[in-house]
Amino acid sequence: MSAGTLEISGLTTSYGPVTALDTVDITAERGQVTAVLGANGAGKSTLLRTISGLVRPAAGQVLLDGTDLTHAPAEAIARAGIAHVPEGRGVITELTVEENLRLGAMLGASRRRTERGLAQVYEMFPPLAQRRRHDAHVLSGGERQMLVIGRALLSGPDVLLLDEPSLGLAPRIVAQIFGLLRDLVDSDGVTVLLVEQNARSALSIADVGVVLNLGRVVARDAAAALAADDGLRHAYLGF
Amino acid sequence: MQQFLNVTLTGLGQGAVYAAFALALVLIWRSTRVVNFAQGAMAMFTTYLALTVIEGGQSYWVGLVVALVAGLVLGAVIERLVIRPVEGGPELNAVIVTLGLFVALQALAAILFGSTFRSFPAPFDLRGFTVGGVNIAFTPNSIYIIVAVVVVMLALVALFRFTDLGLKMRAAAFSQEVSRLLGVPVGRMLTLGWALAAGVGSLSGLLIAGGSLVFPAYMDAVIVYGFVAAVLGGLDSPAGAVVGGLTIGLLLSYVSGYLGSELVALAALAILVAVLLVRPQGLFARTAARRV
Ligand SMILES: Nc1ncnc2c1ncn2[C@@H]1O[C@H](COP(=O)(O)OP(=O)(O)O)[C@@H](O)[C@H]1O
Ligand SMILES: [Mg+2]
Numbered sequence: 001m002s003a004g005t006l007e008i009s010g011l012t013t014s015y016g017p018v019t020a021l022d023t024v025d026i027t028a029e030r031g032q033v034t035a036v037l038g039a040n041g042a043g044k045s046t047l048l049r050t051i052s053g054l055v056r057p058a059a060g061q062v063l064l065d066g067t068d069l070t071h072a073p074a075e076a077i078a079r080a081g082i083a084h085v086p087e088g089r090g091v092i093t094e095l096t097v098e099e100n101l102r103l104g105a106m107l108g109a110s111r112r113r114t115e116r117g118l119a120q121v122y123e124m125f126p127p128l129a130q131r132r133r134h135d136a137h138v139l140s141g142g143e144r145q146m147l148v149i150g151r152a153l154l155s156g157p158d159v160l161l162l163d164e165p166s167l168g169l170a171p172r173i174v175a176q177i178f179g180l181l182r183d184l185v186d187s188d189g190v191t192v193l194l195v196e197q198n199a200r201s202a203l204s205i206a207d208v209g210v211v212l213n214l215g216r217v218v219a220r221d222a223a224a225a226l227a228a229d230d231g232l233r234h235a236y237l238g239f
Numbered sequence: 240m241q242q243f244l245n246v247t248l249t250g251l252g253q254g255a256v257y258a259a260f261a262l263a264l265v266l267i268w269r270s271t272r273v274v275n276f277a278q279g280a281m282a283m284f285t286t287y288l289a290l291t292v293i294e295g296g297q298s299y300w301v302g303l304v305v306a307l308v309a310g311l312v313l314g315a316v317i318e319r320l321v322i323r324p325v326e327g328g329p330e331l332n333a334v335i336v337t338l339g340l341f342v343a344l345q346a347l348a349a350i351l352f353g354s355t356f357r358s359f360p361a362p363f364d365l366r367g368f369t370v371g372g373v374n375i376a377f378t379p380n381s382i383y384i385i386v387a388v389v390v391v392m393l394a395l396v397a398l399f400r401f402t403d404l405g406l407k408m409r410a411a412a413f414s415q416e417v418s419r420l421l422g423v424p425v426g427r428m429l430t431l432g433w434a435l436a437a438g439v440g441s442l443s444g445l446l447i448a449g450g451s452l453v454f455p456a457y458m459d460a461v462i463v464y465g466f467v468a469a470v471l472g473g474l475d476s477p478a479g480a481v482v483g484g485l486t487i488g489l490l491l492s493y494v495s496g497y498l499g500s501e502l503v504a505l506a507a508l509a510i511l512v513a514v515l516l517v518r519p520q521g522l523f524a525r526t527a528a529r530r531v
Contacts, residue, residue: 053419102403
């Protein structure tokens with residue numbers, strides 16, 4: 001088993017009487033982008049929030065390379081190598097761009113590695129370099145997405161959980177960010193779980209896809225096969 | 240002119256203490272959204288501990304260290320045992336809890352230390368400087384007070400601006416969820432925030448007591464002035480708390496010096512009402528800064 005294998009089995013999460021996630025099994029592999037698709041309310045965000053420890057599952061397991069993280073606190077899960085970029089992006093707008101990035105780099109990295117990592121992120125996302133000393137609230141939507149992805153990468157994660165990174169972004173920016181993501185996965189070999197309502201874009205860079213509906217997995221296949229399945233596309237993916 | 244100089248210098252000395260006290264309130268407010276009404280009582284308590292040590296034969300400076308350390312510990316313990324359980328509940332719960340603490344600490348102090356007036360020593364001379372052959376109200380001890388407050392403020396600025404720990408504490412204050420996702424131990428940061436705030440509060444309690452009398456309610460007026468200063472500064476802004484504290488110190492000193500000392504409490508209330516009417520977000524609120 002290579003480092004960065006995320007195994008989710010029987011995961012069930014409820015909010016009071018609402019079962020948002022119902023015995024979900026997903027395995028995400030290193031070097032692959034696994035797209036998690038589905039309509040609004042399908043349980044996609046709940047899946048990521050349960051994996052990262054923000055909400056507690058009623059049943060099931062989350063294993064990272066065989067280590068059980070199901071009941072670990074969110075801080076510990078982050079330190080174990082799972083970086084969750086939440087829906088709505090999670091920029092801390094009261095901090096500067098660079099402070100946001102440094103927070104990402106603090107997970108045990110040495111000073112030297114931090115400085116090198118920062119330089120790499122600025123090289124990858126030049127708009128961030130120009131505004132490094134500004135409060136992050138001055139950033140545009142696309143720049144905020146760059147910031148949170150850069151911040152997540154600085155923690156040196158084995159697994160990257162992205163919740164609707166395309167939300168509210170112009171198609172050109174989405175293509176650029178997804179392109180970067182694909183390059184990253186191919187060069188660094190991270191594991192990516194990509195949650196999207198924008199199924200077409202997500203499938204274009206994903207290796208495999210899982211479709212959720214009302215908290216249950218209703219389909220899973222290679223990304224190209226899902227994109228080619230007309231019935232599935234019309235029923236669940238909206239394109 | 241003589242009078243003006245006198246009143247201004249006195250106001251600055253007082254203002255420095257209010258600034259420290261307001262800062263303690265702001266540090267807690269911005270990380271846990273609790274107005275700590277027990278801040279004054281906590282400072283009173285740690286000042287009594289210092290007095291006990293000093294009367295037992297130790298120097299003022301040993302007393303100072305005891306008060307500061309006791310403040311840190313008291314802040315941490317209260318956050319863990321009293322505030323944490325009501326966190327996330329209705330906001331009124333935390334208010335009631337801090338008011339309850341305020342009453343409980345005063346009662347406990349009366350039992351342990353008595354409710355008579357006791358004099359607290361000052362480390363420096365309490366006789367005013369002579370300027371042009373005339374005595375003024377500004378004393379060597381006033382200088383000590385201002386220096387002590389400035390040193391603590393600079394230390395806090397250094398902590399928050401230039402260290403990883405300070406950055407984590409700020410992040411935890413602004414966004415608990417994002418911070419946890421970045422591996423920041425948010426609970427520990429909030430405890431530390433309360434500890435630091437209570438330490439700063441203890442310092443202000445000790446500085447006010449120096450050369451004056453302590454009794455279980457001696458901090459009550461300071462809670463009001465410190466709160467007005469914090470609101471004036473925007474409640475969320477440490478810099479605002481400092482400016483607010485100095486402003487309140489000066490204004491109240493002018494009121495006392497030119498209009499009569501019996502009007503000071505009323506003036507503080509008037510300032511509070513004026514701020515809430517004219518600029519409820521305070522002088523230093525971020526939202527205001529963003530709009531301009
Ligand atoms: N905090 C919450 N409290 C109660 N119900 C929630 C909460 N968050 C989500 N839900 C419900 O759980 C279901 C799944 O939501 P979510 O995971 O946000 O879906 P998605 O991200 O796919 O849009 C929905 O029915 C939603 O209303
Ligand atoms: Mg969602």
